[in-house]
Amino acid sequence: MPLPQVVAVAEHSPAERYGVWPGDELRSMNGQVPRDVIEYQLLADDSIVELEVVRGGVELEVTVVKQAGEPLGLEISAAIFDRVRTCDNHCEFCFIYQLPKGLRRNLYVKDDDYRLSFLYGNFTTLTRFTEIDLERVVDQRLSPLYVSIHATDPDVRSAMLRNRRGAISLRWLRCLLDRGIEVHGQVVVCPGVNDAAVLHGTLAGVLDRFPELVTVAIVPLGVSRHSKERTMRPHTTTEARLTVETVHEWQERFGRALGRKVVWASDEYYLLAGLPFPEPDEYEGFPQHENGVGMVRCFEQAFEAGGSQREDAVGVPARTGFFAWVEGAPAEGYRAPRTSRVTIAARPSASARDVPITILTGGYGSAVLRPLLDRHGFEKVRVLPVANEFFGGNIAVAGLITGADLARTLAEEPPGGRYLLPDVCLSKGRFIDGPSLDDLPLAVEVVGTDGASLRKLLEAAQ
Ligand code: SF4
Helix, strand or coil: CCCEEEEEECCHHHHHHCCCCCCCCEEEEECCCCEEEHHHHHEEEEEEEEEEEEEECEEEEEEEEECCCCCCCEEECCEEECCCCECCCCCCCCCHHHCCCCCCCCHCCCCCCCHHHHHCCCEECCCCCCCHHHHHHCCCCCCEEEECCCCCCHHHHHHHCHHHHHHHCCHHHHHHCCCCEEEEEEEEEEECCCCCCHHHHHHHHHHHCCCCCCCCEEEEEECCCCCCCCCCCCCCHCCCCCHHHHHHHHHHHHHHCCCCCCCEHHHHHHHCCCCCCCCCCHHHCCCCCCHHHCCHHHHHHHHCCCCCCHHHHHHHCCCCCCCCCCCCCCCCCCCCCCCCCCCCCCCCCCCHHCCCCCEEEEEHHHHHHHHHHCCCCCCCCCCEECCCCCCCCCCHHHHHCCCHHHHHHCCCCCCCCEEEHHEEEHHCCCCCCCCCCCCCCCCEECCCCCHHHHHHHHHHHC
């Protein structure tokens, strides 16, 4: 396996004091070879850490003495040092099969690795999970994990995953729950496959077999124009409504049986169905915010608070999880930093205050933003939905806006205005299809996706 590399050493850290350099490759720690940043972190917590590193082809030993639990001060090149475990499924609805050719290589990685589930909240189907994995998860308390359920009927699940192991791999979910591991679930709903009666059966199966699941998110499939699956199609409005109704019905049943709602429909469903979003306090703390459940309500709350309160004071979940405390590795390739060019709201000169502002976003973002801006006195701010011709189909989320679509949209716009873009469109400063901000025909300002950043910027511009 390639050795993980030190990409940065924190100033005045124990690692710097004892002479670890950026560029060093990490061979072992206290005689053990860490397989990922989770094991790295556990080994780095010791008070004496004997590092075996390779520098310019030469092996060196560095012994770091520090307080137990004190960070070593290293940033490592990747989170998984051996190989990311890829999935052996071939789901009809898989978005990776719907990507056009020629995008960044890591976008085509079909990971199904419980470590990435723990680290980043990626969903795993457990079809490649083993007894050894279970032991490790339990020993190291890798909790919470995120599991794709899709259907509790074994035949439907194996057909959806196109993998016969899909019929039996939820037994691992039972094992995880039996051992006290917290698990969140997800059902990607494909109309005509696992909606309607099948979805009712799945939620009955959750209540019957997996009642310890903390939450289950119900999300619609995405269909791009590159899909080759004839049976995969977007939901109709009626189907979206029925799905939301099913979720509400089961929230009541779960509430009566377990005292909590458990299941939520993603925001996209409410937009598709033309139904109002649930009130913020109905989300029980937004546990599946990262999966698009309650994001709109969080955004609205933060926007309304105008950034004058702390995020968690308005119910927006601060990003928790492993990377809240790990020092080891950036979320390279999975949750990469958006960009370093996020606009900081500053009060502009009087002349700059007359400059028209346009917010560029996807179709869904536009549907949410327009009424919100109007309600708060920002009627003059324009919202411009960027049609997603690159992916086509029913893709309307801001996170999948491509550089090509944005360039086409901006080419029709007059210069001299301020154009704002949510940071979710970028990963490490690049759009999903490769271009960067510098490749656009007009200058755009990148704004943090929390509502507070946008509100501050708009207020400063008035
Ligand atoms: S499990 Fe996920 S990555 Fe694998 S084929 Fe299905 S949708 Fe794609």
